[in-house]
Amino acid sequence: MNAPLIRMRGIRKAFGPVKVLEGVDFELLAGEVHALMGENGAGKSTLMKILTGVYRADEGRIEVDGEEAAIGSTGDAERLGIAIIHQELNLIPPLSVAENLFLGRELKRFGLLRQRAMRARAREWLARVGLAALDPDTPVARLSVGQRQMVEIAKALGQNARALIMDEPTAALTERETATLFALIRELRAGGTGIVYVSHRMEEIFALCDRISVLRDGHFVGTRPVPGLDLDEVVRMMVGRSLDARFPARHATLGPVRLKVENLGDEHVRGISFELRAGEVLGVAGLMGAGRTELARLLFGLGKPREGTVALDGRPLALRSPQQAIAAGFGFVTEDRKEQGLVLDLSVRENMSLPRVPARAGVIDFPREKRQTRELIEALKIRTRDMELALRALSGGNQQKVVLAKWLALKPRVLLLDEPTRGVDIGGKAEIYHIINQLAEQGVAILMISSELPEVLAMSDRILVMHEGRATALLDAAGATQEAVMHAATGGR
């Protein structure tokens, strides 16, 4: 038997205090589609970044074709024929499609760029991913998210990769684009390419993949062939217990209507209407780019609505800035805590009090600030040795709790949560769910955007589903299924 295309053995990796991978094995054969599964934060992305030379493993070995390979840079990985299609798109928006496709490996003659040759080659690659009609001179900024994803795939094709890693490739694709992608994947498999397919979507995995490997909290759980495998077993491998135990029971009672949104719209979202009651959790589901974050930003006073009204406790609101939104009783836990939620160099204490520093006449009241911080650390069970520690030193789950704590200190009336458990490990997730439930029980009205369907289904009272800026469904969570939500999220009504 031939050696596998890629074999990773005993891979370990830690970032500061956080152990991300603790002895992971992974194997990819030529001509197979191999699903890599696990909860967010299980270590899938890190493992793939080690394989592609973005990170270096602290321990462990990587073999390519049975020979030990030293992958110290992305260039090394590329030379070995390993390519990755990123979850966060890595294209440069102002550059053209062709320029992006050849970035870093431009065709040159005597130091001059061979523009025409590159354009012709770009057209070939684009045709393979179903974008034959796309002009390679188009700036990437003008493409839809789905088109960008396909350009990324074309770029990997151009590298003649033997091992291709796809990280949530369908997250932003329409059904049609997904079908094109699947056909392409099958074609590549037939040609002997090994494909690592990272995804949360079970139905895709069962339709497409030959084997499944599962990671949990940085540990390797196992590899199974897909034929004969049932869904429950995969879930058990992923979460280590049955599914319902992941979400704590909910006891909130619904109060009066707190937030009433009617026909709200701007350049990203259109005609959004819903009512949100005190104590209610309204889940917002949809694909990447569906306008969910834009909706939250609009409610938080970031951006100008073109149409529609928002009323809080029966009084109309016209918020024009985050300050006004905060004063009105809104809190906003942003999607990206490192970019938008936290100041990593400031301490836990300083981050928590940032929306409203306890002060008298502009002079900080340190005793009150420390008391407030202590209370929040205790209430949210934030694991930090010291409230003076820089946020940078905390694990993802604890950082996320600090983001929540920031707003809890203000006793918000409406809390907007955008992907509140992204990048948080399973234990941390359960704790955040518990906090969300507690807030609802205290009568906070909560709007929770999430891309994880089980989370939306289990945590919400009702679910607003968005597609291309519009609301396509408003479902009762109790009776809703993943299929119903996905159907509405991909544009079906």
Added chain:
Amino acid sequence: MPAAFSLNGAAAWMQRLGPLIGLLLLSLALSVLSPDFLTTGNLLTVLRQVSINALIAFGMTFVILAGGIDLSVGAILAFTGAIAAGLMAAGHGMALSVLAALGLGLLLGVLNGVLVSWGKVAPFIATLGSMTLLRGLTLSYTAGQPIAVGNGGFALIGNGYLAHLVPNPVIWMFIAFALGGFLLRGTVFGRHVFALGGNEEAARLSGVRINLVKLGVYGLSGLLSAFAGVVLTSRLYSAQATAGSGYELDAIAAVVLGGTSLAGGRGWLVGTLIGALLIGFLNNGLNLLGVSSFYQQVVKGAVILVAVLLDRRK
């Protein structure tokens, strides 16, 4: 889940202690090399020389912490100094002239802030523009000639002594240091400066009025530059159109030597004071050792580069 580790605290302290250790080592070396260095008279002279740069650098610290840069400080110093001198030459009193200069400095700084915040001009470009503009205005106002000041009270600002020992500029420097330190660490404004420099988007989404904070830091920088202009004009008994040339770079050097990150969000005012003293001691020591002024610049530049390189490695 692993608890946060303790290295963070130690590293932070190393970063803080670095500049201080540097200052102590330099002082030690200079006191061994030159018997004149460690005398009260010499140390007070150095402090007086340092004070002008320190005043400007304190304001610069706020600007850099907030993620900006202010190249116009030297030009504001020259312009406001000339205005103060001109007002007195025209027969106005000392109080009015000084207040006018300070008010003007504050206003010019705020205008820089408006360009940077609402105008969305990159700080480097905005303050480069106002620097050039103010240099031109100063030259035309003074017609390139020094403006002499005969006011005896005014002369005390830069030349008087407290208790016949400590030069007044040194007193001003320490007062500005104390007030600045309180503003930075003890007030909501200071907290917002750190937050803005650390992560502008997070600060904005937390309800920090970032545009006002920017006005604040540039206004403060303008005010302190004008104050430095008043002190310098007093000390020299005259205002010069070319006064303060290159001071912006000395101020930035002091801030960076003190361990404040040019990227914003990390730093402290104590470091800036130490940075200014480092530069002052270095100048003084090289003078005492008879090193030619040409080589003094070489040494100063090398020290800055080495310090920043050491800082990077942490």
